[in-house]
Amino acid sequence: MITTNKIIRDPIHGDIKLEGLFLDLIEAPEIQRLYDIKQLGFAHLVFPGAHHTRLEHSLGTYHMAQKAAEKIDLKKDEREIIACAAILHDIGHGPFSHTLEFILRDTLSADHVDLTEKLIFGEHVIFNKKEKEFIISPSVFEILNKHSIEQKEIANIIRGKTNKKQYLGQLLTSPVDVDQLDYLIRDSYYTGVAYGMIDIERFLQTLIIYDYQLAVRKKGVGVLENILMARNLMYSSVYFHKTVRIAELMLSKAIEKIEDADPFEFFKMTDGELLNDLKKKGPFQYEIATRLKYRKLFKQAYATSRSTLDKSGIDIIKKLEKLKYRREKEQEFEETLNLPSGHIIIDIPSYELTQAEPRIKQTDIKIVDENKIKRLDDFTPVAKAIRSRDIPEWIVMIVTDEKYKDIVSKNAEKILFG
């Protein structure tokens, strides 16, 4: 008997059924690699349950896309295409998910979506040369060809840009989309932080297509407020938790200091491969990899919030958003305080946050009330409050080796703001 479908047990959504195209996709090496890409980078160093991966999130997003497509009664071919984009939307993620993206952005003005696109279009190969000998599974590109799926269409949905049928792109990439539905509840489940336990069923009930746009019925305003708030609280308490952030900064610094690093080569790796590879790249990289393994992290030596700064302070922060200037400042610290290279890191998180997750400040969801389109702000003051809420609480943070903490603390303001 030929197996024509497969049922996978997901702790969040229960049984997830795959058949046809999706049965092929789940076997593709680009998807299988996600088994070793942690969804939340180093969050497990603070929340020890958070070892979940992009693979299960990809499955979950696929499942949410199917559910949503059913609720808004999409046609069969639209369902297939949105579910396909959903299962593939994260294949371009590098090791530790968002952690290393700033490098892509800085060196190639690219991000994980660009890499996802390259993989979908077959312009990039996920294998190491040698691996290819042993694994003959078709790539995502080849599978899409076999099933006559237009790669361009998938890429457009992942970018949230679908010409006429805007609802397709919006389902996967918009202020409230199926990607978020899955990750909020999944991250809550594995961290044990309840904020993200949103009411998915209630949200899906209120979805509607209006003039080719994805919209929400008026009765969905409450569940929208709930989701927006949940997302914000998860960012404050999990994704931008101070200790998690420090581990990410350490890894970033170690990668950045590798000479002649090819960003794409790093991006193809898994979490495990990167940490092991790092040890071969030099003593600083060896140190960081070892520290991450045994959780001997740098400490926060200085931090301040937006409200404590005056205009000139804010201007300096503004300048520090530029990587180049930030690195110069770090060098100034190293030289002034006589610290070994790489042992001081300046963090300006807000810039990176809005780069990595532009949806966090977006609340422009269309509400359908009595057959007219209105704005969420017409119904609740909460959306606006969320837009102006600070994440994380620090606007600048300096981290360093525990043994330099005191000296950095004492001199931080002076060096930073002159």
Next chain:
Amino acid sequence: MITTNKIIRDPIHGDIKLEGLFLDLIEAPEIQRLYDIKQLGFAHLVFPGAHHTRLEHSLGTYHMAQKAAEKIDLKKDEREIIACAAILHDIGHGPFSHTLEFILRDTLSADHVDLTEKLIFGEHVIFNKKEKEFIISPSVFEILNKHSIEQKEIANIIRGKTNKKQYLGQLLTSPVDVDQLDYLIRDSYYTGVAYGMIDIERFLQTLIIYDYQLAVRKKGVGVLENILMARNLMYSSVYFHKTVRIAELMLSKAIEKIEDADPFEFFKMTDGELLNDLKKKGPFQYEIATRLKYRKLFKQAYATSRSTLDKSGIDIIKKLEKLKYRREKEQEFEETLNLPSGHIIIDIPSYELTQAEPRIKQTDIKIVDENKIKRLDDFTPVAKAIRSRDIPEWIVMIVTDEKYKDIVSKNAEKILFG
């Protein structure tokens, strides 16, 4: 202000509080290494949520030990010592938990408990030489010294052997112990398989010490039946799931075929380190590591259950329990069918199961009824039924590369049973 305690959020038990001795232990490199030892080896290849690690299980067992100690009203020093044994009981686990233990058993007649003991006694160092440069945290051995904890006492509890106060050892290692309370519910949570969702509170309510033995009050018979059944069902459907087992057999074979391997060197590694190290050990090892990375597993070519075999068949199985004879048989397959070395594996799981988890067949729990000790079998026929229940369903299985599956299938019985 000095931080004198730390609260860790666990998705299963909620907030877990650590102070004093335990605050030190949680920072020890032997514990931190467990962040990258998956609790269930390769179970995530079937249950994609099952990435949880020995670190969180160690925390959970510590927490369960504290709770149980409170319920049976242990004295302060006993509570400390049982909690200490609980948090340390798994530090000797090698990468992928139980997967590689047969090697220790076969080459050194040792297991993970022996290694745990060596680490506690300071007879073994968890670091690679080079790592030691960067990490100066005290070892478990040193921390126990600092807090004047007798290493011997901890080791005895972990072995379930405590002279007079037998209840101490029984709390951690006996037919129903706090180790199992944690892992059943934790494995259920992360796999999404509900069987292990036992009623921990109800069980703890019924615990009692009777004549220096840990026992259960009569009203606890129901919850005991529930736990025994849960454990059995988790073994059948998760721990000995066919596909999980195949991945484990593949890794074992790859390790076994490394020449001059030092078992202890492997045991010190993390999951990630082992998979990466494997690629350097030869082409067969490279192949297996790559197959595991992309989930291109061997397939079951043959399997049979106990009930289908006659006396002579059972005798052959008995002989195959010996690793040496099994390897000879595998070679016979390779030569007869002209298969490349390492591409056929014979599995005789029952022997390994009872070696790895002797508790699975144990139901001899003491029941206190009207101030007398009785046996669980006096109260329910379920315990006996569980003892005679088969796990897994196959008594012998042969796995091989997909492309040799047919030829192996056809010839299996003949070669196996002559």
Next chain:
Amino acid sequence: MITTNKIIRDPIHGDIKLEGLFLDLIEAPEIQRLYDIKQLGFAHLVFPGAHHTRLEHSLGTYHMAQKAAEKIDLKKDEREIIACAAILHDIGHGPFSHTLEFILRDTLSADHVDLTEKLIFGEHVIFNKKEKEFIISPSVFEILNKHSIEQKEIANIIRGKTNKKQYLGQLLTSPVDVDQLDYLIRDSYYTGVAYGMIDIERFLQTLIIYDYQLAVRKKGVGVLENILMARNLMYSSVYFHKTVRIAELMLSKAIEKIEDADPFEFFKMTDGELLNDLKKKGPFQYEIATRLKYRKLFKQAYATSRSTLDKSGIDIIKKLEKLKYRREKEQEFEETLNLPSGHIIIDIPSYELTQAEPRIKQTDIKIVDENKIKRLDDFTPVAKAIRSRDIPEWIVMIVTDEKYKDIVSKNAEKILFG
């Protein structure tokens, strides 16, 4: 716009959707009355969360029937008919569910299924005469007519007796059916006793129709063991909890002692109506109603288990199964010990258990293995063990007012066994 469907939020199954026929049925007075029939009688006196009602269980059973019908791919008309039987299967339940059924059985040789049937066939009206003035909603009988549903077919499914298509009856009434799937998990949820938290999805995945019979695929053996065990444990610890049982016995006694009571009149009432009506029926009934309101229950004065009795003891228990003989014995107690009438009750639960829930001892589920039908006992020793497991632990119990407890205790054996 006309509302053509309704979505009801159930804490167990999430959103439940109703349309067409089911939208009408949910408004029928026979269904609405179930809002005030507690699913577990007096279980809330022990488990304070257990206030859930037959209404939500009826909805849940309907939902489970829809899910099961989808899994085994029933045709549209079969789906409708099984879902219809599911939503109606409990409309004949009297107040406090099973509590008063022994009266129907004793006086009319009838049970709640007979009353359900009468309501479906329109032979009985749920209203009081006066209520009918205010409520003009069509009855279940009329709604079925309107939608051209054969009443006979519904009744047959509820009895588990469907000629050719035996699977239809088996879906709702057989050793493991959708009725149980719902009540096990629902009763667990509201009592907080985890035993009933079965894996519904996994069970439904394994269902198959084989030769017009409902059967389970071999891979479903584990989940079946889990369900059978769950059911047994829920009976021991919840449904036949001693205190719950005492409250039920008290109510039964109060009803029984009403002169010229019309059983059907009682059965039409809701829980609230019965408790209020009782106060008007005489001083003993007033006392019992007041005791139940303030939870001043009778106490267990004597109990013994099967294993403590010899042959002649068992023979006497056998005789006591007859209500008439039991009442004579109670009178003997009252006269010998000079107790006021009604203040002593003898309980022989096993007879009543098998009358009320014959499924509890049934484990004859058909297993399909390699396209052949086998028995569950061929795969696991657990089923047999469950059949021989005692529920509850007492074979006879005597309860009385707290102030007579001592004197009854002292004389119980003598009076009971002569």
Next chain:
Amino acid sequence: MITTNKIIRDPIHGDIKLEGLFLDLIEAPEIQRLYDIKQLGFAHLVFPGAHHTRLEHSLGTYHMAQKAAEKIDLKKDEREIIACAAILHDIGHGPFSHTLEFILRDTLSADHVDLTEKLIFGEHVIFNKKEKEFIISPSVFEILNKHSIEQKEIANIIRGKTNKKQYLGQLLTSPVDVDQLDYLIRDSYYTGVAYGMIDIERFLQTLIIYDYQLAVRKKGVGVLENILMARNLMYSSVYFHKTVRIAELMLSKAIEKIEDADPFEFFKMTDGELLNDLKKKGPFQYEIATRLKYRKLFKQAYATSRSTLDKSGIDIIKKLEKLKYRREKEQEFEETLNLPSGHIIIDIPSYELTQAEPRIKQTDIKIVDENKIKRLDDFTPVAKAIRSRDIPEWIVMIVTDEKYKDIVSKNAEKILFG
């Protein structure tokens, strides 16, 4: 052996342990009566799981009080007194909880807290005269005497007014208190509406006493935002759900139209008693009781929101807040449209909401940051947004019998606003 403690299984908090004073209190008739007072009035007519009662909420609040007292390290006697107030805080609730309170307010300028106080002080007896014959359990007043607990102190805590130790009152009655911790999560659990699933442990971790005031550490800002939002969303979607509100209005109207009703007599009843008693009070009351039993509710004929009204409209709403004027308006409707008395009800919910739950608009929680007291508004814009958020969405609603719905709809604006 004497039972010295009792363990009650709660589906929300797990095992709850009672001993000493609390073992006595739980047996008091005032507490036992709460077994038949639904926590959420008629919410089960929309959310069929919502049958939970004030009894389990009282236990849960007691449990939360114990936990909070432990976290902020209260002394033994303070713990006892706060737990005692917690378990008693709702004994004055009438049938269907808040539904009938407007009558107390209107006729006696009293509310359920006043009645609670009378019961604590022994100034009121919970029994009917006849019941007293059968139940000799001591009252709450007597139990407090027996255990030498000052009744006055308990009453002060329930009112949130404790002279010096303000934190005691604040624990039970303040913008975020243990009462709300329990009801938010409990109401979520039984309705299946996830909004109230707050993170209780995290909140309790952040509690601190500062200058005799209950305060929250800065790190608790996120969980506070979560709780405030949860409370608001539960009000919008559950407590003030339109259909739930209509059922409440119907019952209120039925009670109000009883001549010479003694409010205290009604307040002593249980839900079941009230519904049964109602049928004896006249044909209108019989009709309403029957409609509620079979869920044949009045319909919304008109509703408008604040934003659609001009100044003069708002002024009229203001006037309608007075019961007397509202009743006159209803009479005008009846006379103008020739409707039977009692079949039209005008609802002005906001006034009643702030009377019944003043905490809903309160967000003035003290935050401790760097050893200084600050306001929640200093840390997040969300608190302010919540204060200005409308609950429910209608500022005025008119409900009537389905058959008069059209005529009322057509004439509503004209009659209402002239």
